[in-house]
Amino acid sequence: MRLHKYILSCVLICATAFTSNAQSDTTDGILKSATMGLEYEINAGINIGGSAPIPIPGEIRDILHYGPGLNLSIGASITKWISNDKKWGVSIMPRFDTKGMQTKAQTKNYGMAIIRDGNEVSGNWTGKVSTKYRAGTFTLPIVAVYRINSRWKVNAGPYVSAVFNKEFSGYVYDGYLREGNPTGNKVVFEGDSQAPYDFSDELRTFQWGLQAGASWRAFNHLCVQANLSWGLNDIFKSSFKTVTFPLYPIYLNLGFGYAF
Numbered sequence: 001m002r003l004h005k006y007i008l009s010c011v012l013i014c015a016t017a018f019t020s021n022a023q024s025d026t027t028d029g030i031l032k033s034a035t036m037g038l039e040y041e042i043n044a045g046i047n048i049g050g051s052a053p054i055p056i057p058g059e060i061r062d063i064l065h066y067g068p069g070l071n072l073s074i075g076a077s078i079t080k081w082i083s084n085d086k087k088w089g090v091s092i093m094p095r096f097d098t099k100g101m102q103t104k105a106q107t108k109n110y111g112m113a114i115i116r117d118g119n120e121v122s123g124n125w126t127g128k129v130s131t132k133y134r135a136g137t138f139t140l141p142i143v144a145v146y147r148i149n150s151r152w153k154v155n156a157g158p159y160v161s162a163v164f165n166k167e168f169s170g171y172v173y174d175g176y177l178r179e180g181n182p183t184g185n186k187v188v189f190e191g192d193s194q195a196p197y198d199f200s201d202e203l204r205t206f207q208w209g210l211q212a213g214a215s216w217r218a219f220n221h222l223c224v225q226a227n228l229s230w231g232l233n234d235i236f237k238s239s240f241k242t243v244t245f246p247l248y249p250i251y252l253n254l255g256f257g258y259a260f
Contacts, residue, residue, distance in 0.1 A: 037081040043095065043225065045255015047071035050101035051133055051235050051247040064128065065104040073097045073253055079145055089145040091155060099251055100134035109182050111244045114172055114195035122242060124182045127175010127189065136165040141211045156212040159229060163205050169198040202240040207231050207249060223257040
């Protein structure tokens, strides 16, 4: 929650800065940067998506609920144009993100480790699973940029992320756990009975993947942007074997930017 408040405060500060900057002349420093083929932007937006297995495994029989939550983003981009006509360039786009989701699913033989009577019991769960995933990230994309015309430009390239404030937790209900394996001792949860789980310590602190997106110059300084990031490594550590399939962070960032 504190991270959300921090990012929201930054967004408001940036919005105020946009207004004041729009009313002032371009500084000598920005003019000098333009002659060197450099452009700067400040960006803010929201992330919509989640961490998903690709393809959906047989253990997940149905998605009962999905809630993306409020995932904020703030960052910047620095573009160096490398062609004389300023059609091709390279950008670095550092940003702070919150990413998360809440889901409920119907599962069968889903790898699980629950807390029961103060002890951890692992095995195969058949029934309903409620999951909350939340993470703060510092992400650094390094992308190629192509300017289609005076209003449109597109980008694509790799990114790396450092992950902090990690959480992957929830509870199971309305089903049963087979201890150890699919034919093990059966532990039943009926009615209002629930059992919690918490895999937060098993989340990676480093992620990487690909980003692709587009930017539209709506006004002289205001840009509207959309960027899709697709993680290429599992959000869990390779040593974590309870969940038997990888989960990849896939998020669409929608936002705006101020171009200096």
